[in-house]
Amino acid sequence: MQGLARERTRQVMVGSVPIGGGAPVVVQSMTCTPTIDADATLAQVRALVDAGCDLVRVTVPSADALESFGRICAESPVPIVADIHFDYRLAIGAVRAGAAKLRINPGNIGDWDRVDAVIDAAGEAGAAIRIGVNAGSLDRRIAERDDLTQPEKLVASSLEFVDHFEKRGFENIVLSAKAHSVPTTIETYRALSRELPQVPLHLGVTEAGTVQQGTIKSAVGLGVLLAEGIGDTMRVSLTADPVEEPPVCWGILSALGLRRRGPELVSCPTCGRTQVDLIGLAEEVGERLKSCTKPISVAVMGCVVNGPGEASDADVGVACGRGVGMVFRRGEIIRKVPEAQIVDALMEEIEKL
Numbered sequence: 001m002q003g004l005a006r007e008r009t010r011q012v013m014v015g016s017v018p019i020g021g022g023a024p025v026v027v028q029s030m031t032c033t034p035t036i037d038a039d040a041t042l043a044q045v046r047a048l049v050d051a052g053c054d055l056v057r058v059t060v061p062s063a064d065a066l067e068s069f070g071r072i073c074a075e076s077p078v079p080i081v082a083d084i085h086f087d088y089r090l091a092i093g094a095v096r097a098g099a100a101k102l103r104i105n106p107g108n109i110g111d112w113d114r115v116d117a118v119i120d121a122a123g124e125a126g127a128a129i130r131i132g133v134n135a136g137s138l139d140r141r142i143a144e145r146d147d148l149t150q151p152e153k154l155v156a157s158s159l160e161f162v163d164h165f166e167k168r169g170f171e172n173i174v175l176s177a178k179a180h181s182v183p184t185t186i187e188t189y190r191a192l193s194r195e196l197p198q199v200p201l202h203l204g205v206t207e208a209g210t211v212q213q214g215t216i217k218s219a220v221g222l223g224v225l226l227a228e229g230i231g232d233t234m235r236v237s238l239t240a241d242p243v244e245e246p247p248v249c250w251g252i253l254s255a256l257g258l259r260r261r262g263p264e265l266v267s268c269p270t271c272g273r274t275q276v277d278l279i280g281l282a283e284e285v286g287e288r289l290k291s292c293t294k295p296i297s298v299a300v301m302g303c304v305v306n307g308p309g310e311a312s313d314a315d316v317g318v319a320c321g322r323g324v325g326m327v328f329r330r331g332e333i334i335r336k337v338p339e340a341q342i343v344d345a346l347m348e349e350i351e352k353l
Helices: 040-053 061-077 088-097 112-125 150-167 182-195 211-229 241-255 278-289 339-352
Strands: 013-015 017-018 026-030 055-059 080-083 102-104 128-134 173-178 263-265 297-301 316-320 324-327 334-336
Touching: 013 128, 017 026, 026 241, 040 055, 040 061, 040 241, 055 061, 055 278, 061 080, 061 088, 080 088, 088 102, 088 112, 102 112, 112 128, 112 150, 128 150, 150 173, 150 182, 173 182, 241 324, 263 278, 278 297, 278 316, 278 339, 297 339, 316 339, 324 339, 334 339
Parallel strands: 026 055, 055 080, 080 102, 102 128, 128 173, 263 297, 297 316
Antiparallel strands: 013 017, 316 324, 324 334
């Protein structure tokens, strides 16, 4: 087959945000505030958007939350995805309240009549649906089959759900099939991309862990798939403040050259040649770059060996010597400054770009 998998998927609109069909990979996360507290949830939605989210998912745990959920949808700066479990009536209420997309596991919604009621409501409202299959909540009929591997079970469940939705005439779907195992995640999504090339895929390693472990597992699992052209939208799941998730997504996308949001910091490891506080310099530059939105690369290099030569493709950078820094732009040295002025000089050059 020609082209990347994400270019062949059917494009699904979630509000104003396109997923699939070659659109940029969409970054999303989920609030952890009580949905019934609309002010707190909207504050977190806005923080997630500031951190880089294109979409934000909000749970609807009970009918009592539907009124505040409607206000959240109305006032959010990005489309809202409703996270629904078990009660099909909440899914119907959520799309009527303004959800641009539902996230449901059809296996825990109930019988097919209830799933169909959700499909019909989403169709009437013009909302999308993410079919979310999870390794920990597979239908017993599939979960207990000894002849299938875990990836095969996830794929079998996914195929069954997608087939039902499409036969009913509903194609505004995105699919996820998540596991906490990185090898299982990779194998599952590769198979889904082959078996369901028309369906946009939501990537994620579920229950990935705390910031360090979750970042590593997500970077490996999602990075492999994205590099192979698989995946149309993504969430990095961390046991942490959700605001920490979008920057990891962007870091993965940026490292693969798929999307860039703000600067990339290039810095070398310290070694015996380093004669400045390189770690401190790099950390200070990184901190000051947080407010910069320019899609540029900035290099902080410890010596002339790893300076303008190895970082010649950086838009701007500094190569440090004993108490000094040689500031360069795209490999060409433009000035020499004392160590105490390195960061300010670097930021001055960034302002000029």
